[in-house]
Amino acid sequence: MSIKKSILGAAAAGAVAAATITMTTTTAHAATHLGDMRIVPSTGTTAIGLTAKTLAGQVCPTGYSGVNLYMSGPGMTEEVGVLNGFIPPSSAQVGDHMEFTVQNPFDSLFEAANIPQPTGAYNLRLACVGPDFFEEVGEFTQVVNFTPDADTSSATRFVATYAAVVPAENTTTTVSGPATSTFGSSVTFNADVNSASGEAINGSIQFKDDVDGAGPIAPVNLGSPVAVSAAGGASYTASNFGAGSHNIIADYSGGNGFNASTSSAAALTVAKASSSVAVSTNTGVDEPASSVFSATVGGGHAGSVQFKVDGVNRSGAVAVTAGAAELTTSLPAGTYAVTAEFLPTNAANVNGSTSAPASHIVDASLVEVVSADQEILVDVPAGALTISVAGWEDGLVDLGVAAMDPSGSLLTASGELDTFKVTDTRSGDMGWIATGMATDFVGADTISAFNLGWTPKLATDLVAPATSALSPNHVGFVLGGTAASDLQFAGATSGSGLGAPRDFAHALDDAGNGTAYLGADLTLKIPTETLAGNDYSSTLTITVVGQG
Structure with missing residues (x-):
């Protein structure tokens, strides 16, 4: 540094009485580098006003008497490039950092140095002057790049744009949100990014769910990155957090002049939704x-x-x-x-x-109940099956000899139910319901009644009259649906067949008077494990219930 320059700077500040100094020898400055300074704004033209500052926690050493701000570079020495003369601590320091308004804009220094087209990199140096008003005890520095105006006329002499080189600054990211929630409820997490200088943060924040904390599973991104606001914040809202524990973190990407940082996790416990x-x-x-x-x-x-x-x-x-x-x-x-x-x-x-x-x-029903029984016989042979059907007179249905199904997994027998005649002559024409239910077949072994199925129909093999007085075309008369034969073992308590009451036919109110002749096609499925024997028998009971 120049001894002459420092003393004159101090005298100009009034800290030393005016005197004639003839010593002109200068020496290179060797002050301790204390950190990076910031020129604000970091970009602009050479004519605008400036502020010089340091990061929070960065100040000149204790006991310093003041500061000087210099610029040097191509064609300019610090003797000419005085941005600020001596400034005392009361004007140079704000709290925990250095900050003051720069006295001379860039263009005035370029004019003084006769640099009409400022080009390239120049060094700024904020020098801390010791308590003796003479020796420099520390310095903060920054590089500023200048680009001359494209117009080279005299009107643009000393005019240029500048861009300060801002070293990347460490940041601190925090995230906050509710500690508990319920599945399906909306949850918002807020993140804040701060820098030591307090400058506006740029970049984005990726919210993540670190589902297993310190475990091996990588954090899962929550949505897309969110741009950091001018205030340094970002938020994420969702209602699809699954029930259980979550660890929400905010991952700041870093930006122009700012280093990336990641927050600590904010714990979230999501309870199951109620019903x-x-x-x-x-x-x-x-x-x-x-x-x-x-x-x-x-x-x-x-x-x-x-x-x-x-x-x-x-x-x-x-x-x-x-x-x-x-x-x-x-x-x-x-x-x-x-x-x-x-x-x-x-x-x-x-x-x-x-x-x-x-x-x-x-x-309990209080209406009339009328029942009629038929005995059904079937022979289970060792390997052959024939079917014969008896008439109505004996009330006996013979399903004949069961035959092996082509699949080889069961035996089957089939036949036709003897005709039932339902006659309703009651006054009031209140309708009726006919249902059927069979008992298990009993012989050398037992065959479940659920294995017997039927398809109700109108009887056509009548001795007299040729057709039923009531028919499916008769309004209010309905045949029951098919009750499919099942393949159950003895003792079964459920199935699709006739082991439980099944609809045979019914007549609605105002549609029951008259006579109906009812029959059904029967199908029986027999497990191959059933013991062979003749005259397995079951009783099929048809119950007619009058409505009213």
Whole structure:
């Protein structure tokens, strides 16, 4: 540094009485480099006003008497490039950093040095002067690049644009948000990025979920990177966090003049979403009418409802549609407790629920009940099968000899039910229902009644009249559907065949009077494990219930 320059700087500040100094010898400055300074704004033209500052926590050494600000470079020495003469600490320091308004703009120095087209890199140096007002005890530096104006006329002499070289600055990123939430609820996390200089941050933040903390699974990106706002913040909002523990971090990418940084994790615990279900029934129904169970599901979740009667599942689960599910079933007379259990599709994130029980009453029927029996015989041979059908007179249906099915997995026998005649002459024409149910076939072994199936039809092999008085074309008369034969083992309690009451035919109110001749095609499936024997027999009971 120049001894003459430092003393004159101090005298100009009034810190030393004016005197004539004739010493002109100068020496190179060797002050300690304390860090990088910042010229603000970092880009602009040579004519604008400037502010010089350092990062937070960077000040001249304790006891310094003031500072000088110099510029040097091609064609300019520090003796000419004085941006600021001596400034005392009270004007040069703001809190924990150096900051002051620059006295001379760049163009005035270029004019003083007679550099009409400033070009290239110039060095700025903020020199800290020691307590003796003479020796430099530290310095902050920065490089500024100048580009001359394209117009080289006299009007643009000493005019240029500049761009300060700003060393990358460390940043600190933090993230905050709620500690708890519920699946499906909206959650917002806010991130803030700060620099030591307090300059506006640029770049973006990628929010991530570090699902297993310090485990081997890499953090998962949450959405796309979010641009950092002018205030240094960014936010991420979502409602799809799965139930369980999450560790949300904010990863700042870095930017022009700023180093990247990553926040510590903000813990988030997401609870499963709740659901609700309520059940109602058509309680008070008279048998054999159907019982109807209805469930209403709250929470808007996809799934199904399992209806239960006295704690036992009734049929399979029913899919929820528009928040509701319904089951139609048949129950004998009695009082039952009906519940509905909601089974969410997304069980990992949604809790199931169970309704309070609803009392369901089925009243016993008080109408007339008329029954007629037929005995059905079948022979199970060792390997051959023939079928013969007897007439109505003996009330005996012989399914003949069972035959091996082409698949080799079962035996089958078939035949035709003897004709039933239903005559209704009651006043009021209240209609009727005919159902059929068979007992197990018993012989050398037992064959489940569920293995016997039928397809109801109008009888056509009548001695008199040729057609039924009631027919499928008769309004209000309906034949029952096919009850398919099953393949169950002895002792089975459920199946598709005639081991349970099946609809034979029915006539609605105002459609039952008259005579109907009913028959059915029969099919029997027999497990190959069944012991051979003659005259396996079962009793098929047709029950006619008058309505009213």
